[in-house]
Amino acid sequence: MNGIPSQYSLLGNALEFAQFRHGVISQNIANVNTPGFQAREAAFQQFLDLAQSGSGEIHTGEDFEVAKTEGLTNRADGNNVDLDSQYGDLKRNALMFQAFSQLLASKMDTMRRAMQG
Amino acid sequence: MAGWGLSATGISASGMAAERRRMEVISNNIANASSTRSKDGQPYRRQFVVFSAEQDSLSLNEGALTGVKVEGVEQDTSPFNEVHMPGHPDADPETGMVKMPNVKLPNEMVDLITASRSYEANMKALTLFKEMVEQTLTLLRGR
Numbered sequence: 001m002n003g004i005p006s007q008y009s010l011l012g013n014a015l016e017f018a019q020f021r022h023g024v025i026s027q028n029i030a031n032v033n034t035p036g037f038q039a040r041e042a043a044f045q046q047f048l049d050l051a052q053s054g055s056g057e058i059h060t061g062e063d064f065e066v067a068k069t070e071g072l073t074n075r076a077d078g079n080n081v082d083l084d085s086q087y088g089d090l091k092r093n094a095l096m097f098q099a100f101s102q103l104l105a106s107k108m109d110t111m112r113r114a115m116q117g
Numbered sequence: 118m119a120g121w122g123l124s125a126t127g128i129s130a131s132g133m134a135a136e137r138r139r140m141e142v143i144s145n146n147i148a149n150a151s152s153t154r155s156k157d158g159q160p161y162r163r164q165f166v167v168f169s170a171e172q173d174s175l176s177l178n179e180g181a182l183t184g185v186k187v188e189g190v191e192q193d194t195s196p197f198n199e200v201h202m203p204g205h206p207d208a209d210p211e212t213g214m215v216k217m218p219n220v221k222l223p224n225e226m227v228d229l230i231t232a233s234r235s236y237e238a239n240m241k242a243l244t245l246f247k248e249m250v251e252q253t254l255t256l257l258r259g260r
Contacts, residue, residue: 022242
């Protein structure tokens with residue numbers, strides 16, 4: 001698919017990925033006091049590969065992958081969630097979501113204007 | 118949405134519920150910091166909550182986002198403090214020592230602050246999610 005419709009679905013996928021990532025980070029924050037819990041992150045690269053593979057259509061949910069975050073130091077209780085970095089990620093992710101959302105809104109606006117003539 | 122487990126709101130809510138439970142237990146410890154009698158005739162024993170991540174055998178990419186779960190409230194088995202108070206009704210008649218609960222107030226206060234900050238963090242995550250949803254809803258409004 002070319003043109004505006006494919007951009008709709010691409011942006012929609014990006015929004016869905018941002019929402020999924022929000023869930024993963026929320027999970028880390030909810031478990032900040034759970035002994036032995038290891039922080040995880042949504043694999044963005046893998047999402048990017050899927051998006052660039054050209055099919056344009058991603059059946060989200062099953063396709064997103066979660067991996068343990070590398071390079072963190074464990075606390076005494078075996079937990080390695082760093083609240084500050086998680087919160088930073090959360091905020092950045094929300095901004096990404098906002099950006100995608102506004103892009104989508106402007107695309108729709110363009111379309112609406114074209115239809116009105 | 119197979120394998121997604123709870124939604125973002127559910128995850129944050131489970132975190133908030135767990136931290137709230139922890140604060141209740143800590144408050145109970147503080148309130149009973151000098152209760153020398155309990156049901157079993159012993160002084161009050163300090164309690165603490167046990168959290169678990171409800172992950173399926175720590176394996177990944179079931180990817181299950183299931184929030185946090187309060188596994189239960191357990192008793193602290195560390196020894197009781199002893200204070201010399203010969204006139205106390207619960208004092209040992211020979212030594213005059215009274216067994217006091219094994220609650221340490223400074224530790225409880227620190228735990229309380231941790232719980233309260235973690236609660237806030239979950240709250241923030243929830244607020245951000247709400248903003249994201251609102252952002253999406255403005256798409257429907259048209260400009």
